[in-house]
Amino acid sequence: MIEEKLAIVTGASRETGLGFETAKQLTELGYRVIVTARNVDSLAALADQIGAIARPLDITDDKSVQQFAQEVEQQFGKLDALVNNAGAYFDAGQQPLSAEMDFVKDAFDANLLGAWRMIKAFVPLLEKSGHGRIVNVSSGAGSFTDPVFGLPHHPNGVPVYALTKLALNGLTVKLAKQLEGSTIKINAVCPGFVATYPGTAEWGARPVQEGAKSIVWGVTLPDDGPSGGFFRDGQPIAW
Template sequence: MLDENSKIALVTGANRGLGLEVCRQLAQQGVSVILTARDRQKGEQAAQQLQQEGLEVMLKFVDVADDQSVAQLVHDLEGNLPHLDILINNAGINFDFQQQTLAADLNDVQNTLNTNLFGAWRMTQACLPLLKKSQHGRIVNVSSGAGSFAGPRGLQEQGGGLPAYGISKAALNALTVKLSRSLLETGILVNAVCPNFTATYPGTEEMGARPVPEGAAAIVWAAMLPDDGPTGGFFRDGQPLPW
């Protein structure tokens, strides 16, 4: 069991890409990190990679789209953790750039919402008792400019594309505001972060994507905010974004 003085973070969808790099950067700052993944083999490979770098990482498995999986994870954590300081809702699916709103497969949209929106909501509700035991609770929802009403390449700039992904991220932003207002009296800060177009897949750097460490740093910034930091905001690289 980790002791009362440990700063503890849990990151969902952390076996690759941004999630894995967020785990790395948090652990490099002395945070005890719980790396979670759906896939056992991929999760084990990711955790071993960080452990071989000398970083303190604990591996757990969870499917954020599944009530029972989330409940089992949190039941296990409550028996082993004194508190949880940081929850990073990073798990996300389905960048559906080839789909159009009028012809969208609604089952596909529903599945996307179940992970990108309800997954974060489900994890937050389940982890809240542990977060309330922290003196410096932080919740970070990894969002996207694709869910912005005003930003470039946002909801009004996609020509009807990205229906499932864009709408799920707009809803995640709305959830961020609602959570922040619900938790004002607890001192838990809740923010949404857009890491920008990040090179999480081969070939995307040639398309102008930023390096993964830069996108991850934007998320880590929100996870490590001081107690007088913002809550209920939408940020990229520490700067406010339009909703």
């Protein structure tokens, strides 16, 4: 059993992505971090830069998630934080009536069920921490009220992506209810509109460091912190 805090960050294979920056900030705070993704080569190179452990993982694969949880249990015996950051299927320019149902299934499998699988597999280890934290990286696109990117407003449609995040927020509430009375806190966090891809800063996206800080806040919550909420920059945001 290790004494330092152990965190898992999924979806950390892109240098300009939120997963890598979140992992970097957590290592700077003294966490031992396991980063995961499918693209092993880029993941391993990035993990080396920050002294993290790289582990290939497809969050849509039940067996791979189960096996990973067994490995973490054998090697570390506990987990302090799970950051469900991996996400994709940003269907810009699409509308619900033009959605391909296979795309919809794949998107829910990754963005909703991926986080759900990880949580089911790792809750026993998070319980052993005594201060387990789960952060589901969500989006204002899945809220009703975000004035720019919310469900009734998003300028690029993104119906499938938005609905996966709406469901992820709902899952967060349901899990928080079930975990009431445990030492685990679970929250959904929106990182804001973040410049993780070229050209987005020109559209007003903020630096990845700021978006990741919003996620790290959910990892470092004190024992009397909230659970079951939706936050950006440590502030509750409306659904």
